[in-house]
Amino acid sequence: MKNIAILGFGTVGQGVYEILLERREKIKEIINQDFYIKTILVNDINKERDIVDGITLTNDFNIILNDPEIDIVVELTGALEKGFEYISKSLKAGKNVVTANKSVVSAYFKELHSTALENKVKFLYEASVGGGIPIIKPLREEIMLNDIESLQGILNGTCNYILSRMFKEKLSYKDILKDAQELGYAEADPTDDVEGLDTMRKLRILSSIAFGVDIREENIDTFGISTIELCDVEYLEKNNSTIKLLATSTFDKNKGYTAFVEPTIVTNEDYFSTVSMAFNSISFEGSNVGPLKFYGAGAGKLPTGDAVCRDIIDIFLDNTSIEDFHLKESTSLNHEIKGSYYLRTDINEDLISDLKNTNNLEKNETVDNNSILILKNISKFNIIDLLKKYNIDEKEYFLAKIGY
């Protein structure tokens, strides 16, 4: 018999609980033994919860840590330092851990893998990237057989939901964000979603696995979607295009890596334009397997709960290896990347004349008292330096890469 403790009973915790209860007989049959959710940890013990009799509800983690009958700790709190403490102590106590907490996996990637290895227990985090999409497990399998040199993805359900509805319904960004929060897609602090931090953490996790390189959070250049306005949407729509918050990374073992999270303009014919609402997609190319694309619900109670339950079953079935990731150091090549960009700002003649002098200005249009500038063959960092030079605050412009 196996016993599970669930830490956190919010959107995902409740999803896991419901799936494990609903599929209990089927899972028992597959794993060939009985299992129970023994304990659930929450912050606020006084909140009303719909939990079946026999499960202990607590706000004291030590009850779980010191319970020798608990085999698997499922960490779904969303907290960074507390989450790290819960996971780390559980692994050290010889308990297998499953988590959906990308903040912790990204920030403590190396430490947590080493702790799991030292204590001969499993540490799985399929739900930390792409919600319900199976991506961590297939990627871990493919790196045994392939070199991977680049990956791209829409990795945040909240942003994709907001952008899709802005294009479809012409509603304001703020109104749609409220809906995303109500639907349980957004993080406790939605700044993490809309400023690209959640996507950045997911890119850190995927890139670490895909390339075996230590691409740290601070080396991923991250821009979000919070300054997008309906005038951007209308302009791009007229140009047969849409915007996605895209995460991209590349690795060349002789040169280094690039890693960006940025709003990216894609044409309506591009594959990523078809990924809408809270769906996510990740693509990469393996040297043997060729191109692979993964698509599915990127957030939400049941899709994410499903991914967590797959990890739990893999542990039940002993279907996964315990491995360390010896991430190599490498060099960031982000500053060497040049491309085409869309920039919308207040009209600023000095900025425009500076850009004309550098030959980087391809198009300059005035729309609703804004300048819409199309820039070519330029580094994003040069654009940002220019915006700083003219004291244009980051809340007053919207910058998006054209293509990827």
Ligand SMILES: NC(=O)C1=CN([C@@H]2O[C@H](COP(=O)(O)OP(=O)(O)OC[C@H]3O[C@@H](n4cnc5c(N)ncnc54)[C@H](OP(=O)(O)O)[C@@H]3O)[C@@H](O)[C@H]2O)C=CC1
């Ligand atoms: N929502 C989604 O679609 C997805 C979420 N994730 C990740 O899954 C994790 C959980 O997300 P979600 O369910 O949305 O979060 P919620 O905010 O809905 O739920 C968090 C739960 O954790 C509890 N909790 C928070 N902090 C602590 C703490 N320090 N100690 C004990 N319990 C705590 C809360 O208790 P109380 O109920 O008392 O407030 C609550 O039950 C996060 O890491 C998130 O990034 C991953 C993929 C998709």
Ligand SMILES: N[C@@H](CC=O)C(=O)O
């Ligand atoms: N807030 C996240 C939840 C899943 O990871 C998102 O919107 O993608």
